[in-house]
Amino acid sequence: xxxxxxxxxxxxxxxxxxxxxxxxxxxxxxxxxxxxxxxxxxxxxxxxxxxxxxxxxxxxxxxxxxxxxxxxxxxxxxxxxxxxxxxxxxxxxxxxxxxxxxxxxxxxxxxxxxxxxxxxxxxxxxxxxxxxxxxxxxxxxxxxxxxxxxxxxxxxxxxxxxxxxxxxxxxxxxxxxxxxxxxxxxxxxxxxxxxxxxxxxxxxxxxxxxxxxxxxxxxxxxxxxxxxxxxxxxxxxxxxxxxxxxxxxxxxxxxxxxxxxxxxx
Numbered sequence: 001x002x003x004x005x006x007x008x009x010x011x012x013x014x015x016x017x018x019x020x021x022x023x024x025x026x027x028x029x030x031x032x033x034x035x036x037x038x039x040x041x042x043x044x045x046x047x048x049x050x051x052x053x054x055x056x057x058x059x060x061x062x063x064x065x066x067x068x069x070x071x072x073x074x075x076x077x078x079x080x081x082x083x084x085x086x087x088x089x090x091x092x093x094x095x096x097x098x099x100x101x102x103x104x105x106x107x108x109x110x111x112x113x114x115x116x117x118x119x120x121x122x123x124x125x126x127x128x129x130x131x132x133x134x135x136x137x138x139x140x141x142x143x144x145x146x147x148x149x150x151x152x153x154x155x156x157x158x159x160x161x162x163x164x165x166x167x168x169x170x171x172x173x174x175x176x177x178x179x180x181x182x183x184x185x186x187x188x189x190x191x192x193x194x195x196x197x198x199x200x201x202x203x204x205x206x207x208x209x210x211x212x213x214x215x216x217x218x219x220x221x222x223x224x225x226x227x228x229x230x231x232x233x234x235x236x237x238x239x240x241x242x243x244x245x246x247x248x249x250x251x252x253x254x255x256x257x258x259x260x261x262x263x264x265x
Contacts, residue, residue, distance in 0.1 A: 009202035038081035039200035046171030047205035072103030109143035146170035189220030
């Protein structure tokens with residue numbers, strides 16, 4: 001399975017329309033890939049909270065429309081990062097969208113863990129309830145977003161829901177790059193899954209993004225790591241490794257404690 005992580009530069013001077021156009025062009029260039037991944041909140045920006053109400057859209061809005069077409073034209077599964085979604089009742093969510101090779105929306109995940117403590121996402125957005133996995137022609141994908149990396153119970157829940165590969169779009173701050181590198185490897189290793197973590201680059205609303213998108217196998221080995229100047233990271237994943245490694249080192253069967261996770265589907 002070939003996957004490409006496109007770590008878009010999210011600059012405060014770009015409009016959402018310009019970002020959509022750029023992203024769609026880059027996705028179309030990845031024809032022949034099985035999966036393409038974009039970062040978190042790359043249209044609205046993850047740090048300019050005062051623009052979220054203005055830039056919010058539905059899960060079939062302009063970003064979804066453009067990304068659906070790009071997935072169909074490239075013939076690839078497309079994890080379109082996440083958008084500021086406005087629900088019918090007006091609640092905002094940080095929502096990841098996954099499209100199949102035909103451009104159909106096959107997965108929607110509302111971020112469960114909201115970052116910001118007493119500001120930003122934590123106060124302006126609702127939190128999701130569901131653990132989301134999606135079967136594909138190359139394996140079962142589990143969905144998480146950025147700050148979720150700090151909560152291992154979600155990843156154990158994704159494992160229990162059948163995930164063989166977990167995709168994590170992010171707008172992780174550059175100041176905590178070492179945390180990003182450690183947590184991505186840890187989540188892949190502890191769940192014995194492939195983990196693809198795509199982080200934005202550039203600076204938005206005064207926050208410098210970490211970049212350094214990561215692709216990690218079920219043994220915890222880094223298959224590829226981008227810097228901040230590299231726009232696209234492409235890796236090949238042997239999905240048979242998941243079953244093989246779980247068989248050769250069957251730590252998951254020795255689990256004793258089980259913690260119930262919210263929702264589940």
